[in-house]
Amino acid sequence: MNLEGLLQRVEKPSRYIGGELNTFNKPLDDNTIRFCFAFPDVYEVGMSHLGMQIIYQLLNGVEDVFCERAFAPWHDMEAMMRENELKLFSLETKTQLGDMDVIGFTLQYELSYTNILNMLNLSGISLLSKDRHERDPLIVAGGPCAYNPEPLAEIVDMFFIGEGEELLIDFIDVYRHYKQRNIDKETLLRRCADIEGVYVPKFYEPQYNEDGTIQSVKTLDGVPEVIKKRIVRNLEDGFKLETMIVPFADIVHDRAMLEVFRGCTRGCRFCQAGMLYRPIREREQDSLVENIDKILSSTGFEEVSLTSLSTMDYSGIGTLVKKLVDKYEAKSVGVSLPSLRLDSFSIDVLKEIQKIKKTGLTFAPEAGTQRLRDVINKGVTEDDIESTFKSIFELGWSRVKLYFMIGLPTETMEDLDGIADIANLGTYLFKQYKPEYMKKSVQVTVSTSCFVPKPFTPFQWMAQSTAENFYEKIDHLKVKLNNKKVVYNYHDPKTSVLEGVFARGDRKLAAVLIKAYELGCKFDGWQECFNHDNWMKAFEACGVSTAFYTTRERQKDEIFPWDIISPGVTKQYLWLENTRAQDEIVTGDCRTDCKGCGVNNIIIGGDC
């Protein structure tokens, strides 16, 4: 059966057809560099990702580069492809991935790694870097998980660390020589290793201590000892996304997206993104308004979302939102914010948006007590929570969602009880403050996720809770959250433990990953696809213990697998923050008062 036959039978065929508005189809010649952006999850998830949209438009803006897309086919499609010996193909031209020059995977979450293996296998490409030939596609990867590239070091040829806009162009400039056959693959790899922000694992050889920790890393052929992340210094001068692919299928975030700033100055200690994406860089307001207009008129989206790590922190958020609402209300274009802060200012902004659409409200206190919020440096007070509840209920909301983490460092049962207290406070305040006309009853949804210590955070030394421990805490919360108006959702601990293994993993995990894949693991981030038993079999077969990565508390001076990478924030600063966490001392916002994290000296060479 050919592709047509498969599309006639498969579920949701629009995932595989391409041809959406604002996609490319470039004429090809011998010099065209064919780049396939590969997202190791389904279309609906991949297309929701802003980074993909940026890279697609950026690369296709280069004359001799043609960037296409591929996603992980869902189970039904994969089965039919294998049965009919059809290889994984790009959406734009239906070209087999094996015929591409470069395949670029984005690493958004650790649980998508088996999908990378599956996509390579479906393309007929060898999984291990060393087994691939001179003219096989070059396999590259970037994204947040590339900051600890080691679990994939034997699979991916080259990693891009940090923001891709300038880095990718530098890479293409070197790749062009290889494409024109002026240099061989070995030389290509070596030259790329000299580009700032590029990590080529084959030139780095970790040496291990007897206990399995790293003794040192041997660098070969004079490559840089530490790979510094790349950033775009000034977002106004850099590449701006002025159009987007308009997806067909009902994707997760089906709207225009505009990044209002990068970085975050709050310094929450559990948050990896907050450390990785420093320093804060804001876009100018007028330029944003103009940019949104361009995106909307080239896409026809009916909603625009202002994105960043913490959009409420944008200096001019109030006036920006007001401007946009005034401008687009008549055209019925909605404005949305991905997250709200728990404070009165956020509520004022919310009132503006509410004029158009009444979206659901989500807040993230993250921890149940002031003490624990101080430990994780989440600057939310009890007053903030109380006054936020009052305002939103007064304004006529009746449903609110609250996000918390369980298994945070130093957490006690009292901290968990605090979660229930906050939920109960919500239902109580609703009765006190709801408007007269309100007929609906209140619903507070509490969602808990399991804390995963991540590299380059102050908690990178800490032990992660065991699955049993997480379950105990969940059971405790189930009992405590007995208020009929409170709904409790929790994330499955088993996947968080696996995420914890790979987040702080090393090269020894490649074997486990491949074994798990061979046992049938894929789409591990999808609850219904996750197969814990097969994963455990894979660890056992490879003689690798999960505890080494998860429940082991690390020594202050341990060399981590990811120490070869530098996001600019120094290990000394992270340790200092770690000790301050233990002592329950908060560290203020660094927007006005630099805390000396290192980004200024290492990445910028000046003030932030």
Add this chain to the structure above:
Amino acid sequence: MVTLRIRYTKTQYMKYLGHLELMKLFERVFRRHQYPLKFSEGFNPHPKMTFASPLSVGYATKGDLMEVILTEEMPIEKVLATTFPEGIEILDAKYIESKTSLMAGIDSSEYLINVELQTPISDLEGQFEHFLSQDAINYEKKNKRGQMRIIDAKAQIYKAKIIYEENGEFTLRCTLKTSSQGNLNPETFVKAFLKFCRQPEESALILVERLAMFDAAHKPLFDLIA
């Protein structure tokens, strides 16, 4: 307020869009081309669009109809210049007065159906004639409550002819009932025939393309309101 009626094609890969996906695409294309859309009231405003007898996923069309309400007229040349992803094209457009709904006018659709089989049917034409001349052409269909019902398609087949045959492949041109009082899905029709010939229906590749839609007097629906 005015009602704009559009005749459009949906071919190539675009035939794989589901109905909701197609509606969303039209809305966005209209917004992108600055159509003066009329929105519904309420918290979740959406444009007022009607699609006549939406096709199943995988079916192509050479001329389906849809209507959209605008706050004011937009020049027809501009409508005709609207660009869609490759595979969708506006063929014709006009403003209509009629208050009758698009759906109510439809009675039948003409299709071109291409069938690829593993093994050819011997005496295909003869078999087809046999099939059509049965007293009742029964097929099974689920009703709204999910129970299987036997339906006689005989009265729902207006015209049907095999126009091409080679090896295991053949093409049918047929006009089938498409209305709210009865609707014969072209794939169901082909499968009923394959069953009649004792052919495995699962392995058959059936490609459907709608050519036109007609009213009860068998006039093409778009031309009717010229």
